[in-house]
Amino acid sequence: MKHIIIGNGIIALTTAFKLLNMLGPADTITIIGPIDRTGSATLAAAAMLNSFAEIDAHSLKSDTDLYHFELSHQATRMWPDFEMGLIEAANYHLPLGCAKYAVHSGGCFDQGTYVINNAAADQVDDQNFDAIVKTLKKFNKKFDFVDPKDIPNYYPAQRNRAMRAILIHNEGWLNPRLVVEMLDTILRHNSQVRFINAKVDKFIMAVDGIDAVMLENKKIISGDVFLLANGAMAGNTLKQSELDLNIQPIFHGVGVSLELKAPDFPHENCIRTPNRGGACGIYAVPFFQRPDQINNHILIGASNFLSPEPFFHARAGSVAHLLESAINEINENLFDAQMVRVNVGWRPTTQDTYPLLGRTSIGNLVIATGTKRNGFHLSPLISEMMAALMMGEDVDKRLGVFAPERKIIRELSHDDAIKIGIESLISQHYQHGYKPSNIRMEKLVQEGFRRDLEELHYKVGALDWGIPPELINMYKRGHAR
Numbered sequence: 001m002k003h004i005i006i007g008n009g010i011i012a013l014t015t016a017f018k019l020l021n022m023l024g025p026a027d028t029i030t031i032i033g034p035i036d037r038t039g040s041a042t043l044a045a046a047a048m049l050n051s052f053a054e055i056d057a058h059s060l061k062s063d064t065d066l067y068h069f070e071l072s073h074q075a076t077r078m079w080p081d082f083e084m085g086l087i088e089a090a091n092y093h094l095p096l097g098c099a100k101y102a103v104h105s106g107g108c109f110d111q112g113t114y115v116i117n118n119a120a121a122d123q124v125d126d127q128n129f130d131a132i133v134k135t136l137k138k139f140n141k142k143f144d145f146v147d148p149k150d151i152p153n154y155y156p157a158q159r160n161r162a163m164r165a166i167l168i169h170n171e172g173w174l175n176p177r178l179v180v181e182m183l184d185t186i187l188r189h190n191s192q193v194r195f196i197n198a199k200v201d202k203f204i205m206a207v208d209g210i211d212a213v214m215l216e217n218k219k220i221i222s223g224d225v226f227l228l229a230n231g232a233m234a235g236n237t238l239k240q241s242e243l244d245l246n247i248q249p250i251f252h253g254v255g256v257s258l259e260l261k262a263p264d265f266p267h268e269n270c271i272r273t274p275n276r277g278g279a280c281g282i283y284a285v286p287f288f289q290r291p292d293q294i295n296n297h298i299l300i301g302a303s304n305f306l307s308p309e310p311f312f313h314a315r316a317g318s319v320a321h322l323l324e325s326a327i328n329e330i331n332e333n334l335f336d337a338q339m340v341r342v343n344v345g346w347r348p349t350t351q352d353t354y355p356l357l358g359r360t361s362i363g364n365l366v367i368a369t370g371t372k373r374n375g376f377h378l379s380p381l382i383s384e385m386m387a388a389l390m391m392g393e394d395v396d397k398r399l400g401v402f403a404p405e406r407k408i409i410r411e412l413s414h415d416d417a418i419k420i421g422i423e424s425l426i427s428q429h430y431q432h433g434y435k436p437s438n439i440r441m442e443k444l445v446q447e448g449f450r451r452d453l454e455e456l457h458y459k460v461g462a463l464d465w466g467i468p469p470e471l472i473n474m475y476k477r478g479h480a481r
């Protein structure tokens, strides 16, 4: 059996890794993707393994969202063993940066996430912080309230200091570049795996399924079963292939993160705010280098805006905002930090914001994309399920809710969407320095947003459903219908 995987991000590579143990002696895996990985969300990720820290006040209100959270929760439990499995598989070829396995003493994977609640933005932060605490209690998960002053390497500006903070013990992070290096190494040393440094242009159909893919250089690569896992570009590949599939739009959630070097302020834990309107708030995560070195690289993230087209460079405003927020809200000493790298990644974001995972009506085509903000975290679980599907095995039937050809999930009510939309827009403005002169002005602004959102809902026929806040601009511009 010839397995063809399109894409070389975390979803593609971990699926190939899972497939390794399932192959017969004559089976092969071909991974197709450009070696520079332009726009890879994986390389821009923090990569935080957050479940509870990602909760907001409107989470977990539908069965779909609860199931999505269950997957995330399950992935948290899988990571320690998954990471151990990678290290064992890499064996003598283990990249230098991962030369030891040390979940508990600091290594290429560590745990302990501080969520801070400050007044730098607006009350959306407080609501979301409360929702995180409530959900941790409901699920009986270990966490502690901590005095913000005791958080290591946390020195915010006075006006932006947090009044409340919690430590979630088992939510961790990795250096995504090291994980990709490790996966590349494992796969390249396996004689049943072949990498092709190229981009797929389109699928080629035969009567009974996909027969092959055509690369942009016109070369044809034939196979038996295909996984489309090229992140935000999956929509493009499907469009160019003109297959008879009805798959919702996939947008580029353009996100910027910054790698800084702060020699005098080594960072030990993930410190983050709750999610804020429009994005995930501000966070600072240790960016692990090597086990025998003091870790003084920090990843700062992240911005987000949706676009139907890729953006190749960071917006100056995004970089400025991230730096300012990190200095003011996390550690004022980052003023002296050195900028090592500006990452731009495209979060694969679907119109209904849920992932596309599973087989399609073309029997030998499986799709795995749309993971938006938590694909790195979900990868041990997604890869297990995608590998099983590629081998013709069954997986949890409930995954059907994320079937690639599903109808757009519209569980947000019209009224909730207007309420959350206004909150989200106001929060976005507060994050960027909005200061109304008085309460009347604030009310006028809110009324303006309400009018705009009501008009937009009416225009697109969203009378008994609501537009998710992050999709507002895509509906406004006619990219989503």
Ligand SMILES: Cc1cc2nc3c(=O)[nH]c(=O)nc-3n(C[C@H](O)[C@H](O)[C@H](O)COP(=O)(O)OP(=O)(O)OC[C@H]3O[C@@H](n4cnc5c(N)ncnc54)[C@H](O)[C@@H]3O)c2cc1C
Residues within 6 Å of the ligand: 006, 007, 008, 009, 010, 011, 012, 032, 033, 034, 036, 037, 038, 039, 040, 041, 042, 043, 044, 045, 046, 047, 048, 049, 050, 198, 199, 200, 201, 229, 230, 231, 232, 233, 237, 253, 254, 255, 256, 257, 301, 302, 303, 344, 345, 346, 347, 348, 368, 369, 370, 371, 372, 373, 374, 375, 376, 377, 378
């Ligand atoms: C700034 C930022 C921060 C993030 N932080 C986190 C986090 O903390 N935790 C978390 O879990 N997630 C995070 N995410 C989300 C996470 O990165 C994604 O959900 C995940 O990486 C998606 O993986 P992927 O393999 O589907 O896509 P990608 O990583 O985007 O990989 C797709 C690959 O396919 C290749 N490709 C494109 N077109 C073609 C083609 N035609 N043919 C072949 N190959 C092609 C690309 O070059 C790319 O390498 C973050 C994302 C961003 C942008």
